[in-house]
Amino acid sequence: MKLVAVTSCPTGIAHSEMAAEALEVAAREAGHEITVEVQGAAGGPTIPAADLAEAQAVIFAVDASVKDVERFAHLPKVEVRTREAIDRGPAIVERAVEAASKAPVTSGAPAAGASPAEDEDDVFASVTGDGTSRTEEVRRWLMTGVSYMIPFVVAGGILIAASFAIADAVAVTEVTVFTEDDGLFLPGDLGIDAITWIGAVLLTIGGLAFSMLVPILSGFIAYAMADRPGIAPGLVGGLLANEVGAGFIGGLISGLLAGAIVNLMKRIPVTGTIKQMMPVLVYPLFGTLAVGALMLLVIGEPVASINQALESWLTGLSGANQIVLGLIIGAMMAFDMGGPVNKVAYAFGILSLDAGNFQIMAAVMAAGMTPPLGLALATVVRRKLFNEAERRAGQAAWIMGASFITEGAIPFAAADPLRVIPSLMVGSAVTGALSLTFNATLQAPHGGIWVIGVIGNGLLYLLAIAIGTVVTAAAVIGLKSLRGRGATVQPAAA
Amino acid sequence: MTTISDLITPALVTTDLAATDTRGAIDELAGLLEADGRVTDRAGFVATVVAREDETGGTGMESGIAIPHGKSADVARAALAFGRSSTGLDFGAEDGTPSDLIFLIAAPEGEDDLHVRVLSRIARKLIHESFRTSLRGATTSQDVVDIIEREVEL
Numbered sequence: 001m002k003l004v005a006v007t008s009c010p011t012g013i014a015h016s017e018m019a020a021e022a023l024e025v026a027a028r029e030a031g032h033e034i035t036v037e038v039q040g041a042a043g044g045p046t047i048p049a050a051d052l053a054e055a056q057a058v059i060f061a062v063d064a065s066v067k068d069v070e071r072f073a074h075l076p077k078v079e080v081r082t083r084e085a086i087d088r089g090p091a092i093v094e095r096a097v098e099a100a101s102k103a104p105v106t107s108g109a110p111a112a113g114a115s116p117a118e119d120e121d122d123v124f125a126s127v128t129g130d131g132t133s134r135t136e137e138v139r140r141w142l143m144t145g146v147s148y149m150i151p152f153v154v155a156g157g158i159l160i161a162a163s164f165a166i167a168d169a170v171a172v173t174e175v176t177v178f179t180e181d182d183g184l185f186l187p188g189d190l191g192i193d194a195i196t197w198i199g200a201v202l203l204t205i206g207g208l209a210f211s212m213l214v215p216i217l218s219g220f221i222a223y224a225m226a227d228r229p230g231i232a233p234g235l236v237g238g239l240l241a242n243e244v245g246a247g248f249i250g251g252l253i254s255g256l257l258a259g260a261i262v263n264l265m266k267r268i269p270v271t272g273t274i275k276q277m278m279p280v281l282v283y284p285l286f287g288t289l290a291v292g293a294l295m296l297l298v299i300g301e302p303v304a305s306i307n308q309a310l311e312s313w314l315t316g317l318s319g320a321n322q323i324v325l326g327l328i329i330g331a332m333m334a335f336d337m338g339g340p341v342n343k344v345a346y347a348f349g350i351l352s353l354d355a356g357n358f359q360i361m362a363a364v365m366a367a368g369m370t371p372p373l374g375l376a377l378a379t380v381v382r383r384k385l386f387n388e389a390e391r392r393a394g395q396a397a398w399i400m401g402a403s404f405i406t407e408g409a410i411p412f413a414a415a416d417p418l419r420v421i422p423s424l425m426v427g428s429a430v431t432g433a434l435s436l437t438f439n440a441t442l443q444a445p446h447g448g449i450w451v452i453g454v455i456g457n458g459l460l461y462l463l464a465i466a467i468g469t470v471v472t473a474a475a476v477i478g479l480k481s482l483r484g485r486g487a488t489v490q491p492a493a494a
Numbered sequence: 495m496t497t498i499s500d501l502i503t504p505a506l507v508t509t510d511l512a513a514t515d516t517r518g519a520i521d522e523l524a525g526l527l528e529a530d531g532r533v534t535d536r537a538g539f540v541a542t543v544v545a546r547e548d549e550t551g552g553t554g555m556e557s558g559i560a561i562p563h564g565k566s567a568d569v570a571r572a573a574l575a576f577g578r579s580s581t582g583l584d585f586g587a588e589d590g591t592p593s594d595l596i597f598l599i600a601a602p603e604g605e606d607d608l609h610v611r612v613l614s615r616i617a618r619k620l621i622h623e624s625f626r627t628s629l630r631g632a633t634t635s636q637d638v639v640d641i642i643e644r645e646v647e648l
Contacts, residue, residue, distance in 0.1 A: 011546070011565050011601070013565070013599060013601055013614055014561045014613070015553075017615075018621055021618040021619075021621040022621050025621060025622075083550075083588065086555055087588055087589075
């Protein structure tokens, strides 16, 4: 079980701390996970959004009222005085666990064939109840997906960046170190030096970690919505989003679809043995089939068409005004990392490179570096607007942005797309336009800061990136601050 | 650097409380605090602590510890006094268990600082049986301070 708790006592020195300790010890000994927020005079860190999203019950061990109690409105609760938690920690934890098991529909079908009375006829309704606004709920789902995805972004991103840093950015991508048929290739076999080989190994591992971004995001958004049964459909939906080239936005769609479909299935009234089979057979099978079919047959085609349309449009533009072209390319690079729009812009850069136009490639790369850099800057300048997970992602984003790994921005974009994506687009557009105006050139297809050696007008290029980074950060901070409370589900002291 | 010895020293410890009732125990421990310059107005401080006891029905826990505490302007420096009672005292534990390990916590008014944080950490340790057992087995005041220092790594 995943639990959250709040402790609070007037003096804030002893009782609240002891109650927290007692609950933590009791929960862990019983094999559960718990996050405790100590409120009161000194207080401690607030419960992270991801923990709130996954919690199944809340314990209030308080001698006074709970601050920002609306955060827990969706959870079954156990309320006691601090002393009771101190004296009888295990029993209190047990009560919370019981309350969580009795909560409506966390797995299996509704009881006695009737839909829960208070449910809206809405497949997006969260299984643990209502009480919070719909936007808050969706945000929580997205945040859960993002928090599971971040370790993959960090691991993959840093490995890839490392490979570009130590070896030649172009050479490493051309090396294959392992095939199933022939096994492992050593530097000697490939005619390359050890450094390049190591770089290729890092790139292989990092690249595969990266390929998990969208599936994990999708799978755990579905998990937040529909609990365990949502994982398989969501994850497979995400794999298919990759297949059809829909990028992380496709992953958001597949995750939400998977969650909704599984929740829909949970309403089917069944009893007895069939009820037992639902989570084991029915949800995984039909959930995956339904989401998969939708992604492949319904989403795939439009995405491909968008791809083609954008390609021809962009090629048609190449004669146009430099500034306009730069703005457009920049905005496209930042729109949907890994998705059709971003891919077209990047492909355009590669095509131009082959055709001898090195300015376009430079602009493309610069515009792809600013999103993570701008977000990293934002997390440093206005920590409070971001939660724990996002700050961690922000730290990795520095190195990823520097290495032209635009995906470093995905966690932020996925958690708050309506504010983050426009900000990224503005910053990247500025960078793209500046890069073209400064006439920077790049003869390599990627590599970020590590290929600075082959960048023409390098200093101005860096300036373009720096300006874009600041613009991105300012836009992100501006939009997030307008929200009023600042961070996501947390009560931020903005 | 804040260390445990900023908060508790053998001078603030008695392994054998003379008092036979709650108020007496609080007063006895407050006396140690006053002698060490931690509390300026002993009577005032004791009144604050007793008021809190009455307010909450007592700070005695079923594990045998009691944590009377006062946060007031009468406290010059944060401190922790400890007294062990051989007879046990009634600090109002829910199930009537008498308290034999009495911690008197003195915190200055105003913003909580590092000292108070350390006090909280010591308080947390009291949840653990092993800590309480060690305290019950201590022979001298220095022992008690050593045990606390050992258990509560900074």
